[in-house]
Amino acid sequence: xxxxxxxxxxxxxxxxxxxxHYSDAALYDYEYRRRRADVTFYRELATRRFExxxxxxxxxxxxxxxxxxxxxxxxxxxxIDQSAAMLSGLRAxxxxxxxxxxxxxxxxxxxxxxxxxxxxxxxVIAAFNVLEHLYTRGELDAxxxxxxxxxxxxxxxxxxxxxxxxxxxxxxxxKRWAKTRFTDPSTGRATYYSTNHDYDPVNxxxxxxxxxxxxxxxxxxxxxKLTQRKYFPAELEALVAHAGLRVAxxxxxxxxxxxxxxxxxxxxxCERAEPRRKTARRR
Ligand SMILES: C[S@@+](CC[C@H](N)C(=O)[O-])C[C@H]1O[C@@H](n2cnc3c(N)ncnc32)[C@H](O)[C@@H]1O
Numbered sequence: 255x256x257x258x259x260x261x262x263x264x265x266x267x268x269x270x271x272x273x274x275h276y277s278d279a280a281l282y283d284y285e286y287r288r289r290r291a292d293v294t295f296y297r298e299l300a301t302r303r304f305e306x307x308x309x310x311x312x313x314x315x316x317x318x319x320x321x322x323x324x325x326x327x328x329x330x331x332x333x334i335d336q337s338a339a340m341l342s343g344l345r346a347x348x349x350x351x352x353x354x355x356x357x358x359x360x361x362x363x364x365x366x367x368x369x370x371x372x373x374x375x376x377x378v379i380a381a382f383n384v385l386e387h388l389y390t391r392g393e394l395d396a397x398x399x400x401x402x403x404x405x406x407x408x409x410x411x412x413x414x415x416x417x418x419x420x421x422x423x424x425x426x427x428x429k430r431w432a433k434t435r436f437t438d439p440s441t442g443r444a445t446y447y448s449t450n451h452d453y454d455p456v457n458x459x460x461x462x463x464x465x466x467x468x469x470x471x472x473x474x475x476x477x478x479k480l481t482q483r484k485y486f487p488a489e490l491e492a493l494v495a496h497a498g499l500r501v502a503x504x505x506x507x508x509x510x511x512x513x514x515x516x517x518x519x520x521x522x523x524c525e526r527a528e529p530r531r532k533t534a535r536r537r
Contacts, residue, residue: 257427259454259461267461271481272387273336275464279317279343284439286319289382292414295508295521296320296379299412300329303377311375311404313366313397313413314384317343318359322351325358332371334364367396374406380413386482389459391493394483398497405526411499414521417506417513418484423453423460435469444469458484487513487520500527 276282300308307328315321315333317340324331335341341361348356362371366380366388378401388394401411425431430448438445446469451462462480485493491501502525506517513520 257452259452264454264457264459264461267479268389268459268481271461271479272389274478275480276316276337276340277478278440279339280439282340283317283319283343284436286382289319291508292381292519293320293323295510296381296412297323297327299379299523300324300327300377303410304329308377309373309375311371311378313369313378313380313401314382314387315344315361316340316382318347320379320381321359322347322355325351325355328358330358330360332360332362332375334362334369334371336363336365338363367393367400369400371404373404374409375404376406376409378404378409378411380411383415383482385413386415386484389457389481389483394493395497398494398499402498402526409525410502411524412522413524414508414519415485415490416482417517417520418458418486419518423455423484425450427452430465438466443473453484458486460484485520490520490522494522494524495527498527499524 300310307330309330310324310332312321312324312331312333315335316337318333321331321333321344333344335344341363344361348359348361362369364370366384385394385397388397405411427450429450431450433446433448435444435446437443446465446467448465448467449462451460453460460482462482464478464480466476466478468475494501501522503523504513505511505521506513507519508521511517
């Protein structure tokens with residue numbers, strides 16, 4: 255079912271695909287308003303890792319879906335993202351919080367491969383497929399090395415990415431999938447949502463198109479690009495090790511269940527790998 259892709263087109267779509275889906279924070283918040291299990295997972299993880307409140311660095315924090323509950327739990331959170339729209343959504347959300355909670359959140363504009371945040375952190379997180387916006391081995395390696403540089407001794411990096419679904423990847427790119435009707439919170443208009451995608455199996459990149467069509471057929475349709483790098487589990491473990499980290503815990507959902515063939519997500523908790531001891535050479 256896959257069709258041949260022009261590599262120049264893939265490169266153009268990769269940049270747009272890490273930005274367009276995040277250009278409307280109100281729509282993003284509406285689309286993912288029922289996604290709660292991952293928030294509970296990251297809150298429980300913080301409780302397990304800290305004896306009391308701790309310092310958390312959050313990469314790709316977006317509009318603060320996970321940031322705010324963590325701050326409400328008493329943690330200090332430094333939230334980094336590259337999207338101006340998502341960060342202004344987060345700042346607006348922070349402005350409505352009680353001052354004691356708001357004061358625990360710092361919002362920074364930054365990029366996954368080059369970010370820098372003050373201090374060291376016992377927990378760094380990247381929730382909800384954030385690392386799927388790193389499209390090459392070099393980009394993932396750069397990001398993981400920035401993470402390692404920000405980890406306090408004994409600290410952990412927790413993130414989730416999807417488990418590649420072979421049936422989904424090979425869906426017909428010409429059909430519309432997941433068609434749903436909703437009211438767009440930004441425009442107030444009745445809208446049909448649907449998606450389709452091409453998959454580049456060499457670079458392991460899914461080029462997703464999200465269609466927003468007015469139900470009354472009046473006015474233009476909108477097509478939003480969302481581009482995701484797919485990671486296979488054994489590959490991901492090797493990439494993590496290459497950056498000097500090790501997978502300490504691995505789950506297949508947000509309920510601490512095992513990663514198996516029924517899983518939708520790969521949820522990893524990584525720690526810094528112990529440096530290898532040099533073995534004495536025999537003479
Ligand atoms: C799926 S959203 C997740 C947002 C938030 N973590 C959540 O759980 O709702 C991915 C986020 O990653 C951000 N992002 C994508 N590429 C990025 C990059 N190269 N550097 C920094 N942030 C990036 C997007 O702007 C977006 O806010």
